[in-house]
Every structure is written in C-alpha cells, then in structure tokens.
Amino acid sequence: MINFKQEELIHSFFSSVRKKFPEVEFLNVTECPEDSANLWINITEPEDEDREIGLMEFACDKTVDILLDYGYHISVMPRTAEEAELIIQSPQQRSLCMA
Numbered sequence: 001m002i003n004f005k006q007e008e009l010i011h012s013f014f015s016s017v018r019k020k021f022p023e024v025e026f027l028n029v030t031e032c033p034e035d036s037a038n039l040w041i042n043i044t045e046p047e048d049e050d051r052e053i054g055l056m057e058f059a060c061d062k063t064v065d066i067l068l069d070y071g072y073h074i075s076v077m078p079r080t081a082e083e084a085e086l087i088i089q090s091p092q093q094r095s096l097c098m099a
Contacts, residue, residue, distance in 0.1 A: 002029060002039065006072055010041060013062055013074070021046060021055050027079060027087045038073040042087055045078035052078060 002010075014026050025044040032038035046052045059076040066072055079087060 005070065006039065006074075009066055009070060009072065010039070010074070013059075013066065014041065014043075016062060017043070017055070017059065017076075020058055021051065023047070023051070024055065024078075025084075027084055032075070035073075038075060040075050040077045042077045042079055042084075044084050045080060 010029060017024060023044075023046055027042040027044065030040045030042060032040055046055055055078065056076070063074045063076060066074055
C-alpha cells in the first residue's frame, strides 16, 4: 500500500524525470513481487539506448537519494511498448495520476 509521503515522492521524482526525459511516460506504480516494501515505478522506455542509459543513471541517483533521505526503496522499471500496453490494460495494477 502506498502512503501519502511515497505518493508525494513519486510525483516529485517523475516530474524531475519528465523535465530531463520528456519522451518517457508514466505507466503505474506496483509493489515488487518479492518484497512489498519495494515499489516499482513503471515507465515507458526511451527509443534510443543511449537515452535509456542516461535515464537509468539519472533515476538511480534520484532513487538512492529517496532511500537515504526517507528509507523508501523505489525502483524504476522501463518497459517496452508491448509491456506498456499490457500494463495499461491490466486493471489490478495500482495507478497514480501524473497529470
């Protein structure tokens, strides 16, 4: 279950990601299957591999800061177009509004 602070941090995190990587779309947030305390932010992957590497480096820095500052383990999961379509169609996934 995502609490208010986690939701606030996810919004702030994705906002900073979108500024640097405007082509990336938010899909949803899910709990890790192995550890419900670890949240996965599912996003679309950039088309270019170099951009994806840059995204992951940027995201890792941000999520480590969240872990150190707040104790929340958040992972970023870039998804292919096919995976993104399945996520969008799946009704059981937790979704946040990222307007």
